[in-house]
Amino acid sequence: MERRLLDAALDRALDLAERGPLTGGNPRVGCVILDAAGRPLAEGWHRGAGTPHAEAAALAAVPAEHRHRLAGAVAVVTLEPCRHTGRTPPCAAALHAAGVAEVVHAVADPHPAAAGGASWLADHGVTTVDAARAGLDPALVTRAHELLHGWTTAVRRRRPWLLGKTATSLDGRVAAADGTSRWITGPDARAHAHAVRAQVDAIVVGTGTVRADDPALTARTPDGRPAPHQPLRVVVGHREVPDAARVRRGPGEWLHLRTHDLVAVLAELDRRGLRRVLLEGGPTLLSAALRAGLVDELHAYVAPVLLGAGPGAVGDLGITTIADAARWRTRRTDRLGADLLLVATTPSLHPTTQGAA
């Protein structure tokens, strides 16, 4: 089929994929089905765990009077179709059974249980096309990899994608000399931070933060109401969580993991199928995660304030000379009211190439 038509379908499939949730363990996937003549026939996207995959949603969206056009059709998907039966039947088989003749995917499935959909399809006579190898628009392929980056990385490494967060003055302080910190950043930055909470599967804090600040750690909308999705709130450390701690109350679940070993914490969260985890633990926990190389993405909120004294955003990282300092990859910078947000990913990951087929 003409590359122009496939590019347009992939572009649309990416738009669809972006409608999916960032949370819930499953990837965000979009699918567009073109008939043999290249005309759009149906589209679908994955709405979250327990709902149909993008391919199944697209197949289900084909009107009865057009089902004959599935013969010889081309399915363009952002992620390689799965071949395993989870809560939903395998998509590779469904596409084959529907008469689809060709499947184009942008990102190969890194999931040990699900991968191999493309080769299963090829074994069953369906033409399978890797978008990059077939010369589709590289910008679209990159966009697909970036969209799925957190998820593919989590699956490949068998641990969640870890977001770290700082909220500092321009001189890097998280509080004034007397420890006061409400509020360094302004309302727009705080609303953004709440929106991020609603986009992760779990939030991790230390017992020290719970005992000192007693945060609720819930995700709230700008008008103060609970967000529809609440992350699992995970308190790590050996000390007790006080009976009256706000983290014990709803909305949302909470969990106490009696360990300081962040690798073990992440392994446990992975076991629970959690893919995106936000570290909100204060300088000590963040520094430990940074030293261990566990932070994949950093959200740095910076307020136009100079303090001159007060605790810093991170403690000792074992860096003594400038050449040792890792340069993060700036992914995005946003103005949030008077504040700034810099989103960066760790230098040790190469988002657009790792995870590529």
Added chain:
Amino acid sequence: MERRLLDAALDRALDLAERGPLTGGNPRVGCVILDAAGRPLAEGWHRGAGTPHAEAAALAAVPAEHRHRLAGAVAVVTLEPCRHTGRTPPCAAALHAAGVAEVVHAVADPHPAAAGGASWLADHGVTTVDAARAGLDPALVTRAHELLHGWTTAVRRRRPWLLGKTATSLDGRVAAADGTSRWITGPDARAHAHAVRAQVDAIVVGTGTVRADDPALTARTPDGRPAPHQPLRVVVGHREVPDAARVRRGPGEWLHLRTHDLVAVLAELDRRGLRRVLLEGGPTLLSAALRAGLVDELHAYVAPVLLGAGPGAVGDLGITTIADAARWRTRRTDRLGADLLLVATTPSLHPTTQGAA
């Protein structure tokens, strides 16, 4: 005259004003002359000290065969015309002599020697119009005030507009634990900092910085060549400037002021007609200027690097609790390669209202 025509003329005059230099002691001004029927007749802008003012440039740009159209014409200027004779004759008299019937200005002239052009014109039968009072587009009036803000503030307070600068890691450090700092920020941020040097009248550093880092403090273009405009390089402090110091060499002039009193330094620079001064002195000098409330504008370059240890961007500012911290006004945020630039003005100034007529 119709407001729509005056708004369009002021918009154009502002575009013209922006072509002028930020340095050199004089304000950036643009002028558009409309004939009595509201048709654009000529335009001009000020190109810097010693060259014609915007009004004179516009009058000179009227072709001989159209000079009769100056009778009853309207001059729209971003700044109130001057009435004093400096290196050029007063604009108010020139406009009157040319036959202009009405003068519209966006910003009143705060200059003690030059102000009063509007009242002089009114005394001589020329209709004078303050743009804000006449109901011209408030966004244009604000733009005019912001364009001239540094200059009007410098003139009103009889001291230069002072820019402070920090270049830090995300955790607010200007160097690693061992003092190394080349380079925290990347090439785009450094090129920007050089462009700013070319847009100030003077750069101020302490003798300590000169002795420790031996900076040249020249403004260079991205290809490493000297910029056409070089700021005056001012070294402050009692210690000697070593004979071999790079700051002693060209291009550009340098000056040693044997004082630690920044107020005295700024007074001396004002006496020399300097309006925009950049403080590049390191944490000690910057902290002193901040404590004294002398920094009008802050340029904070932030690199996506975490250091965990090392000297901070500013020393003690006398702030002990968060409520004491002044919140700067974020004016602009720019992405510079992987780095960020936040431009903010001091909370003690209200740029769009102070200096308004």
